[in-house]
Amino acid sequence: EDLLVENVDDLKIxxxxxxxxxxxxxxxxxxxxxxxxxxxxxxxxKISVVIAGLTTNEAIALQLNNWQKTINDAxxxxxxxxxxxxxxxxxxxxxxxxxxFTIFSSGLSYPIARGGRxxxxxxxxxxxxxxxxxxxxxxxxx
Numbered sequence: 001e002d003l004l005v006e007n008v009d010d011l012k013i014x015x016x017x018x019x020x021x022x023x024x025x026x027x028x029x030x031x032x033x034x035x036x037x038x039x040x041x042x043x044x045x046k047i048s049v050v051i052a053g054l055t056t057n058e059a060i061a062l063q064l065n066n067w068q069k070t071i072n073d074a075x076x077x078x079x080x081x082x083x084x085x086x087x088x089x090x091x092x093x094x095x096x097x098x099x100x101f102t103i104f105s106s107g108l109s110y111p112i113a114r115g116g117r118x119x120x121x122x123x124x125x126x127x128x129x130x131x132x133x134x135x136x137x138x139x140x141x142x
C-alpha cells in the first residue's frame with residue numbers, strides 16, 4: 001500500500017501467487033523489487049535491504065528487525081538448520097500475525113510442522129505449532 005500503485009489489491013494477489021507477469025504489469029517502477037521479493041527466500045539480508053528501499057513504514061521496519069532477531073537466535077542455538085523466508089507467506093497462515101513458520105526435514109517436500117503467532121479473542125497473544133504426526137512418522141520409520 002505504501003507504493004501507491006493502481007490496483008493494489010490485484011497486485012497483492014499477484015505477489016502472493018508469485019505471478020511474475022502480473023506483478024510486472026501492475027507494479028510499475030516497483031516491478032523489479034517486487035519480483036525479487038516474491039521469488040527470493042534464501043537471503044534475508046537482501047530481502048530486508050530491498051524492503052527498506054521501498055518503504056519507511058515503522059511497523060514494517062520493526063517486523064523486519066524482529067524476524068532478523070528470530071533468525072539470528074535460531075542460528076546461534078541450531079547452526080545446522082537452514083532458513084528460508086517467504087515474506088508474503090502462505091494464505092494458510094491467514095490467522096497468524098507477525099511470524100508464521102513451516103518446518104521441513106531435509107529431502108522431504110512436505111512439512112512436518114506449522115505454526116506461528118496469533119491472537120486469542122483478538123487480544124491475547126499466543127504462539128502455537130501443529131505437528132503433522134503422519135509426516136513425522138514417515139521420517140522416523142525410514
